[in-house]
Amino acid sequence: MFRPEPMTHLLVVASKERMETVIRELYSHRVFHIRDYVEKEGEKVEGVTIGPPLGSASEVSSKLTRVRSMETTFGIHPDEMTPATRQRVLDLRDTIDRDLAAVGNETDTLLSRRAELEGTIRDLEQQVRELAPFAGAPIEFGHYRGYETLAVYTGRIGRDVEISVPHEKVFTPSPQGNFIALFVPVEHKAAVDAILQEARFMPIPVPRGSGLPEALLAENQGRLAELKEEIARIDQRIAALKEQQAQFLATCDEYLKSDLEQEEAPLRFATTDQAFLVEGWVPTREVERVKAGLSLATEGKALVTEVPGDPHHPVPAPVEYDNPSFARPTQLLMDTYARPRYDELDPTILVSLIFPIFFGIILGDVGYGLILLAASLGLRRFLPEGDGRLLLKVMRNGAIASIFFGLLFSEFFGFKLPWEPLLYARHLSMGGHEAEGGPMVRELLVLSIWIGILHITLGRILAAVNHGRHHGIRGVIPQLGWIASMWGLLLVIWSIVAIPVMPDLTGVPPLVAGLSLPALVGGLMLILGILAIASESALELTEFPTIISHTMSYARLVAIGLSSVAIAVVVNFVSIGMLIKPNIEDFSLVGILFILMGIVVFIAGHLLNTALGLVGGALQSLRLQYVEFFTKFYKGGGEKFNPFGMIRKFTED
Amino acid sequence: MVDAVVTQAAIEMSVEAVQASQIGMKALAAAIAIAGTGFASAWAELSIGSAAVGAVAENKDLFGSVLVLTIIPETIVIFGLVVGLLLIL
Numbered sequence: 001m002f003r004p005e006p007m008t009h010l011l012v013v014a015s016k017e018r019m020e021t022v023i024r025e026l027y028s029h030r031v032f033h034i035r036d037y038v039e040k041e042g043e044k045v046e047g048v049t050i051g052p053p054l055g056s057a058s059e060v061s062s063k064l065t066r067v068r069s070m071e072t073t074f075g076i077h078p079d080e081m082t083p084a085t086r087q088r089v090l091d092l093r094d095t096i097d098r099d100l101a102a103v104g105n106e107t108d109t110l111l112s113r114r115a116e117l118e119g120t121i122r123d124l125e126q127q128v129r130e131l132a133p134f135a136g137a138p139i140e141f142g143h144y145r146g147y148e149t150l151a152v153y154t155g156r157i158g159r160d161v162e163i164s165v166p167h168e169k170v171f172t173p174s175p176q177g178n179f180i181a182l183f184v185p186v187e188h189k190a191a192v193d194a195i196l197q198e199a200r201f202m203p204i205p206v207p208r209g210s211g212l213p214e215a216l217l218a219e220n221q222g223r224l225a226e227l228k229e230e231i232a233r234i235d236q237r238i239a240a241l242k243e244q245q246a247q248f249l250a251t252c253d254e255y256l257k258s259d260l261e262q263e264e265a266p267l268r269f270a271t272t273d274q275a276f277l278v279e280g281w282v283p284t285r286e287v288e289r290v291k292a293g294l295s296l297a298t299e300g301k302a303l304v305t306e307v308p309g310d311p312h313h314p315v316p317a318p319v320e321y322d323n324p325s326f327a328r329p330t331q332l333l334m335d336t337y338a339r340p341r342y343d344e345l346d347p348t349i350l351v352s353l354i355f356p357i358f359f360g361i362i363l364g365d366v367g368y369g370l371i372l373l374a375a376s377l378g379l380r381r382f383l384p385e386g387d388g389r390l391l392l393k394v395m396r397n398g399a400i401a402s403i404f405f406g407l408l409f410s411e412f413f414g415f416k417l418p419w420e421p422l423l424y425a426r427h428l429s430m431g432g433h434e435a436e437g438g439p440m441v442r443e444l445l446v447l448s449i450w451i452g453i454l455h456i457t458l459g460r461i462l463a464a465v466n467h468g469r470h471h472g473i474r475g476v477i478p479q480l481g482w483i484a485s486m487w488g489l490l491l492v493i494w495s496i497v498a499i500p501v502m503p504d505l506t507g508v509p510p511l512v513a514g515l516s517l518p519a520l521v522g523g524l525m526l527i528l529g530i531l532a533i534a535s536e537s538a539l540e541l542t543e544f545p546t547i548i549s550h551t552m553s554y555a556r557l558v559a560i561g562l563s564s565v566a567i568a569v570v571v572n573f574v575s576i577g578m579l580i581k582p583n584i585e586d587f588s589l590v591g592i593l594f595i596l597m598g599i600v601v602f603i604a605g606h607l608l609n610t611a612l613g614l615v616g617g618a619l620q621s622l623r624l625q626y627v628e629f630f631t632k633f634y635k636g637g638g639e640k641f642n643p644f645g646m647i648r649k650f651t652e653d
Numbered sequence: 654m655v656d657a658v659v660t661q662a663a664i665e666m667s668v669e670a671v672q673a674s675q676i677g678m679k680a681l682a683a684a685i686a687i688a689g690t691g692f693a694s695a696w697a698e699l700s701i702g703s704a705a706v707g708a709v710a711e712n713k714d715l716f717g718s719v720l721v722l723t724i725i726p727e728t729i730v731i732f733g734l735v736v737g738l739l740l741i742l
Contacts, residue, residue, distance in 0.1 A: 336717035552728075
């Protein structure tokens with residue numbers, strides 16, 4: 001809580017013969033975050049190089065490529081699969097080569113046959129296209145060729161033509177373009193050319209082959225149908241193969257990937273002729289287990305040392321969150337901004353509490369809250385384990401908060417629940433029906449400002465802790481200055497004007513020069529605060545107006561909420577007030593249509609408003625965390641803890 | 654006598670008219686506050702948004718910071734809304 005998982009810097013040194021043992025051991029623990037050895041110019045140590053991969057790396061890699069290509073062929077996504085059983089690695093190691101080759105060969109045969117068939121189909125279709133125009137003319141293809149005294153014309157033509165010279169003609173009208181076959185003596189060619197050109201003649205070459213076009217066409221089409229059937233059979237076979245082998249391929253993928261990661265691990269080590277060195281981070285609570293494991297595996301022949309931290313030049317450790325389970329989904333929101341650094345406060349738990357509260361204040365409606373709650377619970381089944389699920393959990397928390405504040409605001413789809421609002425009312429009146437009271441905007445606005453003041457003060461306190469840890473009291477003073485200026489300013493304002501929901505200090509009798517005690521104290525705090533801020537850097541004072549602008553920014557909690565109420569009220573007014581109610585009172589057949597329309601408007605309008613409320617509520621609430629809260633104390637930019645090893649789904653030792 | 658009554662009525666009329674027009678002016682002022690700041694927010698988000706989409710296309714990890722940058726100008730319209738509400742109420 002508030003701190004990331006404590007990490008210990010470890011150094012493992014052993015002779016090269018032990019390298020594979022050490023790699024397998026570290027991999028099985030899955031707690032060692034390797035710091036890659038990088039050969040930097042200038043920092044190079046004589047005789048130390050990056051290690052070469054283990055012996056069978058390239059073989060494993062080529063097998064993995066083969067598995068991946070088959071997965072692409074079959075459309076298999078191991079990440080989205082739920083394994084039926086787990087396979088033992090030992091069994092798999094013995095059979096993988098044989099089984100993989102068998103599946104691979106069958107796949108290759110099927111695919112190459114399919115490609116061949118597709119090529120033939122393309123050729124046949126081309127032939128059919130060429131034959132089609134001749135289909136109407138009952139002339140064998142052999143008769144179109146081989147004349148010395150005759151000119152043969154075949155092609156499309158705009159209209160039938162009268163030929164004045166001796167000739168033979170076949171004309172087939174067709175909606176795709178009329179076909180003409182024309183035989184004329186060679187000496188009349190010029191005259192016929194002119195006639196044909198006028199009729200927009202476009203020649204088509206005579207396809208090769210012999211026999212009647214009709215017969216040829218029928219034969220080709222029959223053949224096409226056969227080929228397509230065979231392709232369909234192959235596709236069925238591929239689908240069946242996918243069904244059978246999906247689990248096997250996913251298992252191979254996982255096994256080979258884990259093997260490859262281990263084979264290639266030396267690329268991250270520093271090696272000499274005889275020995276190797278690997279540096280990394282282990283969660284402190286796991287250190288003893290890793291040490292014991294390594295000692296057992298190498299018979300005590302590996303040196304494992306803890307590197308003491310240097311307070312002046314700390315090596316940044318990778319960051320693994322350490323939060324109670326209810327705050328874990330919120331880590332997603334943190335990672336979206338930036339993961340905390342190892343040496344700063346991790347505010348996840350605060351965000352996990354405050355984010356839903358802000359969301360609830362903005363949306364604050366029992367009806368919308370219930371819809372979102374149902375959606376977040378219902379959608380869970382359709383999403384795989386991962387970020388999507390976490391987001392749903394965040395949404396669930398927001399929905400619960402929204403229902404809670406809905407009860408306080410006494411709101412249900414913009415209607416009033418049967419009790420008066422326990423907080424300030426947000427109900428709007430519409431259509432000339434003056435509702436009792438109306439929204440208490442002033443009070444609500446001041447309430448949101450109060451929330452802002454407290455939230456920002458919390459941010460500054462966290463900043464004081466962060467800075468205090470690094471720079472001692474000198475780091476704390478400016479932060480206290482910010483807090484003092486803000487509260488000092490508040491005291492001054494309170495003693496000048498009376499604001500609802502805030503202390504009224506205007507009645508306090510003046511003490512000196514017309515100024516009351518609170519005003520004097522406030523002024524003093526303001527001045528001391530400004531001096532404290534300037535003690536760090538005078539430039540910081542340019543940020544001073546943010547005391548007001550950031551606090552005012554919290555007005556969005558009420559503003560966005562009121563706009564959501566307004567949309568709900570409009571939807572209710574249009575659907576119920578204008579369409580449903582008058583038609584029920586004055587019932588007629590046409591009225592049913594209007595009532596149905598009213599129901600549609602009601603449902604669509606409220607769904608739209610739910611979506612708007614979800615997006616608006618989430619984004620605005622998030623923004624208040626990111627901009628107004630985090631900018632006070634949070635830097636982020638920590639490296640994610642990424643242990644050497646794998647979470648296995650399909651295999652086990 | 655008749656004149657006096659008429660004048661009296663005219664004065665009352667004009668007082669009512671002035672009051673009504675004052676309410677109207679307030680509403681108009683609130684509308685301008687919202688419209689102006691709304692337009693300003695949209696304008697600011699236009700350029701930030703298009704740059705943001707470009708940045709995210711280059712590097713997906715920027716999504717978080719880009720999201721924050723894009724919604725920063727929303728504060729402008731919130732201020733407008735606050736001013737508008739204070740004018741009306």
